[in-house]
Amino acid sequence: MSILSLEFLVLLAVLLVVHYCLPVRWRWCSLLAASMAFYAFAGWVGLAYLGGVTLVTWLAGLYMGRCRRREKEASAEGDKAEAWRRAQKRKCYLTLTVLLVIGGMAFIKYADLIYTCANALYVFLTQSRTPLTAMQLITPLGLSYFTFQSVGYVVDCARGKAEPEKNPLKYLLFVSFFPQITQGPITTYKQLMPQLKSPARFEPQEFVAGFQLMLWGYFKKMVLADRLACITTAVTSGTEMPGWLILLGAVTYAIRLYADFSGGMDVIRGASKMLGVDVVENFRRPFFSQSVAEYWRRWHITLGTWFRSYLFYPLTTSHFGLMLSRWGQRVLGKKAGRALPGVVATFVIFFLIGVWHVANWNAVIYGAYFGILLSGALLIDPLLKTLRKKHHEFDQKLGAKVRDLFRRKPEAVLAGENDAEQAGSTEVPQEQPVKETPRWVRGLCAVGKGVGKGITTALRLLRTWVLILLPQYFAFTSGPAQGWALLKGTFTNWDFSNVKNTLIVTIGMKTSGDGAWQKALTEYRILFIGLVILLAVDLLCEFKVDVNRKLARSFFLIRWVVLFALILSVLLFGAYGADFDAAAFLYTNF
Amino acid sequence: MKRAKVLAGFWVRLIGFVLALVMLLSYTIYVLTPKHDYGICPIMNFYTLPENSVDVLVIGTSCAYAGVNTNVLWEEHGLAVYNLCGAELPYWVAYSYLEEALKTQQPKVLIIDAKASIYTADYSKRGRTILATSGIRDLSVRLKAIAACVASEDFMGYALVFPQLHSYYTKVNAESFIYPPTNGGRGEDWMGYIEMDKTETHQKPSLVWTNIKKPINARQEEYFRKILELANEHGIPTMLVGFPNPDYANDHMYYNTLWGIAEEYGVSGINYNDPDLRLRLYYSSNFADWQHLNVEGSVIFSRRLGSDLRENYPDLPDRRGEEGWERWQSSADAWYVKYPDYLPEEE
Secondary structure, three states, X not given: OOOOOHHHHHHHHHHHHHHHHOOHHHHHHHHHHHHHHHHHHOOHHHHHHHHHHHHHHHHHHHHHHHHHHHHHHHHHOOOHHXXXXXXXXXXHHHHHHHHHHHHHHHHHHOHHHHHHHHHHHHHHHHOOOOOOOOOOOOOOOOHHHHHHHHHHHHHHHHHOOOOOOOOHHHHHHHHHOHHHHOOOOOOOHHHHHHHHHOOOOOOHHHHHHHHHHXXXXXXXXXXXXXXXXXXXXXXXXXXXXXXXXXXXXXXXXXXXXXXXXXXXXXXXXXXXXXXXXXOOOOOOOHXXXXXXXXXXXXXXXXXXXXXXXXXXXXXXXXXXXHHHHHHHHHHHOHHHHHHHHHHHHHHHHHHHHHHHHOOOHHHHHHHHHHHHHHHHHHHOHHHHHHHHHHHHHHHHHHHHHHHHHHOOOOHHHHHHHHHHHHHOOOOOOOOOOOOOOOHHHHHHHHHHHHHHHHHHHHHHHHHHHHHHHOOHHHHOOOOHHHHHHHHHHHOOOOOOOOHHHHHHHHOXXXXXXXXXXXXXXXXXXXXXXXXXXXXXXXXXHHOOOOHHHHHHHOOHHHHHHHHHHHHHHHHHHOOOOOOOOOOOOHHHOO | XXXXXXXXXXXXXXXXXXXXXXXXXXXXHHHHOOOEOOEEHHHHHHOOOOOOOOOEEEEEOHHHHHHOOHHHHHHHXXXXXXXEEOOOOOHHHHHHHHHHHHHHOOOOEEEEEOHHHHOOOOOOOHHHHHHHHOOOOOHHHHHHHHHHHOOHHHHHXXXXXXXXXXXHHHHOOHHHHOOOOOOOOOOOOOOOOOOOOOOOOOOOOOOOOOOOOOOOOHHHHHHHHHHHHHHHHOOOOEEEEEOOOOOOHHHHHHHHHHHHHHXXXXXXXXXXXXXXXXXXXXXXXXXXXXXXXXXXXXHHHHHHHHHHHHHHOOOOOOOOOOOOOHHHHHHHHHHHHHOHHHOOOOO
């Protein structure tokens, strides 16, 4: 069941009624029932696998908790040996659980790759002509998300950051909470569980805010992302395209991915909000990032946080990390050496993030690109810091000099200086108050500073855009060869001779006959207006205006007009039903 | 106390919101729905007729609405005829139309077009389904018609309207917002006749008047039987009509089957393709295309149909000048202004 489907909306509507009819302490039961119903729609095999992962991690969590308790008791009693033994046992079981659960996920996700490799090895070793029987594995819905979430829980229990959940059903709800199981966000036990156990009471404003968020998500996904998908598809399926079209394809793919994924997140967060559960934000307007590192702090936030918490810190603070740091300090110098574990961990994480998407060469290139870029940035960070500091000092000095140049001296002082010069006196005239820099100079300086800041920001944004656009060529294409060909094609053949027909076909029109241009224009207009609205809302949010909350609190008629406009936009211009090839969420297959 | 007030306000606003939304969506659906004279308009306009005013109800395909000139039948025979037709209207929609029609009208004769018997597809095409069903006012009848038109897996898309209709936003124009629809610019007194104002020259069909029967689509047969049963229940005599068309050779074998079924119910009919009837229709000048009569053809055919109706159903009243039938007169007057050449000659 997709969160775009009618079934989902019906399930949510029924759940809302049941949920708020139940006493608060029983509301988790309604959420669990809905989650199970939602998951059962995806198939019983997936549900069984989910149950298996839940059982393993729940038991592991309980065991971690017991180990920690015993460790504490042993430490309190001064029995260091027992405490150490318990800690080792805990670590051992933790490693086993993580390997089992992550291994299970990897096996299912990469079954095709495993089969290909195994088959090649089998044929090579046995010289057999009949290949191995292919595995037909069903990927459970939201496999990565519930795997990461449950592994996070076990690690948190082992670290003592979370109290193990005694009730397996409540834990099952945490793992399978239905709005977020399809595409995240990956929440921690501490963030989600208390809310699931006792969701907030019915608050009209929160309910309305949730509804608005859902609508906004549907708008982003169905009106924008799915329309942009036509352009991406046209670019990947066409041959001998002009460079401008390929560039348009790459840019639209990036925006599509954002609208698709963040739209899905908004639906999920909105639905959860309506149920009294606040799910963490997964996107914070990533295209306003001024650096690639910032981009990754704003894009798929919870995945980054998960990798940082459960991979980056263990890698950098582990024995291996410390050894690497010491070695680095010896070979590369103190500053670079200290950064080395972080550099390695960053590369590993981004490589894994790339491969996590899918097991192919495009994903390897995607992950390695960001890995190299960000770990490289970490490595040269000390040098950049020094340069920035020097630049800042130079800036300050230059500014002070400009101000001094235009600073007027009082006439009396000037007169005194002249008199003294004329009389050949060496006596220093009495200190007079120095008048301020003229207003026009100050104004000019402020304007110059503002313009300079604006230009710097624009250049940084542009740089980030360029850097994040490059790997997109490998994200939406079928293989590195096509990605590379398109990348090369972007810089050649900027032919505008057949723009009209190209644009007609690009937006998904099957023919370029009569009326096709008008239809294509309508589609482009819808797209343009939608993107302007998206930009405006994101800009407002960027300037700390909580648009959703403000709208939820506004006068009801104003709110109604906005909501009606949104509902009609989604119903009329959404890519669904007849004449549209509605695309599934890009991030549901993970 | 404060919370109770807040909650009460919320529920009131919610109900208001839902009501306003329903109204908005209903109007949006109306705007999106294509309003053609060959679909939606005939049934929407039908609801505006005074109760029990239709004496002859014609249900059928484009052959019927292009052939039965309601204005000629009124002007020359005083018959209050209404064409409740639609392009390629299958019997499964015709049945729903009849169900709807019988709620407000008690026609004295029901004319059923034989043409639908030649349609072999199990379901209607998307555009035809929308045109045929969107105008039905009774939701349960409309859903029944939709269910008959489409495969079960597609039903929800049509029932929820938007999935099937929303892409029509590209076709919306100023006229789409006008309520009620203009019936193709003919005004509200239109009685369902669509004039095909062009001429296509045809050779006389190489017709072999055989007794060979071709089986008709099982679902068409099922609903055809239902129509006859429903008409019988209401005591309405049914007349099965084969409308003349130049491309008839293939249709004839289906018509043979249909006439066989009709006979089972004691229903008579006239196949106007029968050369013995000597309609005086010219294939060279009385047809608009390969299956529809043009204006002149419809006048000639309707004169004959009127005579046949009068002959076979002598109880049919002449409504000319009667109170309550002014709209037929108005429709005819407007039509004859446009086509004065076809005015009946003064006796």
